[in-house]
Amino acid sequence: MVIVQLLLLLSAFSATAHLRTLFIIEPQIVSMAEAQVACKKKYNDLASVYNNEDNANLAQFLKIKRKAWIGLYRHQSSDKWSNGDDVTFSNLTGVCGSGSCCAAMKADGSWESLNCIEKRHFMCYKQDVGKETNYYIISGNMSWYEAQSYCRKNYTDLVSIRDQNQNEAVKTEGLTSSVSIWIGLLRDEWKWTDGGRSAYRNWATDQPRPSSSDCVVMMNTTSECGKWYSVPCSNAESALCYFINTTDVPPTVPDGLNISEKKIVYMTEAQAPCITNDTNHIIVYSDNDNAELALKIESGKKAWLGLCRGQSSDKWSNGDDVTFSNLTGACGSGSCCAAMKTDGSWESLNCTEKRNSMCYKHDTDLILNYHLILDPMSWYEAQRYCRKSYTDLVSIRDQNQNEAVKTSAMTRNTSFWIGLLCDDWEWTDGGRSAYRNWATGQPEVNLNCTVLTNSIDHDGKWYSVACDPSYLNNTAGIRTHFHIATGFCFIFFTLPSMFYNSIC
Known part of the structure; x- marks a missing residue:
């Protein structure tokens, strides 16, 4: 089965912002020139990249250690404003x-x-x-x-x-x-091949190379996802294309070309932590992400998320690397969250306990400002509040910052939430998101995969389920839908008995 994987993006540099649909054409095409011909045959051109969001979304199409043409090539030197x-x-x-x-x-x-x-x-x-x-x-x-x-x-x-x-x-x-x-x-x-004025660049270290490497590919490596490399234009690569779209109707495929195939399969225990070479599922970073996803699910139905039980690990709410820890003890089974005590040490508590919390705001002068919130909440509620009103729950990268956070709360005699979450849930694409939206009583023990629900009582809530959902029978018959939203790829397949709707 051939599937079109689509992402809608808003071009940041158009007087009338165009809806740009990005996708990848496989298999390998002989050269960049031929890749451009293929892209222009029924679409607009090779992809031009305007910002970090464009780049990150394009990189999602590439498997690890894979690369593909974008529309940047060496020309004569010119000036351009950002x-x-x-x-x-x-x-x-x-x-x-x-x-x-x-x-x-x-x-x-x-x-x-x-x-x-x-x-x-x-x-x-x-x-x-x-x-x-x-x-x-x-x-x-x-x-x-x-x-x-x-x-x-x-x-x-x-x-x-x-x-x-x-x-x-x-x-x-x-x-x-x-x-x-x-x-x-x-x-x-x-x-850019399409004449775009984008001055965005995302070169890898020591790139671009001197002349003779006059065309550009985007690379997906473990350490440098989405970085650009200059290579000879005669190389044989896949192509990242785009077309201007004002409807939800996907483009037709030119004769002789294949659109990248993504197989939608049910998860099995043997696939732990539920990732294969052919399937990737959505990662959720915020309430806005979650609400948008919930709207794409038919009322009363469920859809896979890319969150599956793996090894227990620490992660900061804002995605920072965990380079420092002052945590003692454990909260028992399940998810644990860190609260700082008055002496600057951290205790490990059940994330549903109620505590004050420390938010931070990253102001424009690059100085971090700390804000102690004197309203007891669960860790998840505190995370939501800090993100809405400030930047996020505070993360701590070294002893000096630990002292600064401690000093900011010297007037209180109770521990308060900081942004460290420890749980055994991992995203299939390796994403660092510490956002969780579990329903009451969730997740359950020994149910190792996650679905998002759309119901009157639990709109957008997450449930842990068995990774083999063959016992479910959501609908009869086979229907294929393309549900598309800005910044996400949604390919919904409704198949009898053994398939969930899948958000890939």
């Missing part, structure tokens, strides 16, 4: 040598050309609806690419400059910096 503006003004002097160069504004308002991986302060801007542009100088030292990601996440983008008046305004805002600051101008020799 936000896609026309380059109508420049105050740039010098060159940074071979490779990519990025512009940094000096104290006198002139721009110097630097290697983009150098560390600098930088200037973001925020474009409010119906209001003037506001500038924000960020004092954290980052590469140009890191600064671009930061500005896009917290503001609008790295600043672009269209004339001398705006150059003076940015210069004035940056006077507090004693060193030059990144602005949004990138000069490189790479161009």
Whole structure:
């Protein structure tokens, strides 16, 4: 059975944001030129990538150690603004040598050309609806690419400059910096096949290579998922394509091509922790994710999630690496969560207990601010509250930060939740999400896979179930539906007896 795997994304650089559908064509195609012909035959082109979200969603199509063409190729050197503006003004002097160069504004308002991986302060801007542009100088030292990601996440983008008046305004805002600051101008020799203006780049270490490696593939490796490599254009690779879509109707497949096949199979105990080379299921990071998924499930039905019982492990709520721990004891069987005591040590408690909690907010000046919440909640409720009102439950990376968090709660004499969760549930794609939405009394012992439900009483709640659901009979007959939503891939198959609806 051939299945089309689809993701809908909003293009960030179009006056009228287009709905872009991304997918992968297999098997290997002889060259990038032929890959582009194949993509354009019935669709638009090879995929152009505008931001981290695009890149992460495209990477989901690639199996480990696999790669595929994207639409970036070596061309003549040109300037481009990070936000896609026309380059109508420049105050740039010098060159940074071979490779990519990025512009940094000096104290006198002139721009110097630097290697983009150098560390600098930088200037973001925020474009409010119906209001003037506001500038924000960020004092954290980052590469140009890191600064671009930061500005896009917290503001609008790295600043672009269209004339001398705006150059003076940015210069004035940056006077507090004693060193030059990144602005949004990138000069490189790479161009998108569809003519897109995206200045987003996600090169792997020591990439791109010199000439003769003039085309680009996205790679999926364990350590560098979604990184880009320049390779000879004659290589034989798969192709990541896109087309502009304003409906939920999937594209037709050109003659002679196969769309990547994803088999939807029921889970068996032998597949623990329920991942195979052919099946990946959805990962859930937040209430918004969960609510959106629940809407895709027919009332009264269930759908697989990619959460399965594995080895017990610690994970921070915000996805940070666990590089430090001050945890003592265990809470017994089931999930345990960490609460900091007044002496700075952590105790392990059942996550459903009620405690005060410590949230943090990552403000624009890169300083972490801690907020003690004096409202006893379960760990899961505290996580939800912190994410809604601040950034997340606090994570702690070293002894110094542990002392800072301890000091922030010195006025209290009871322990409070921090963001550490210890449970034996793992996501099939290796995702670090510590979000859980268990129904009351869940998960049950010896039921090692997870479904999301849609019912009047338990809308969006999770239940642990046996990994072989052959005893279920949700519907009769065989029907195939494509349910598509921004940022997720949903392929729902309803088959008799042995299949759940599967969110892959």
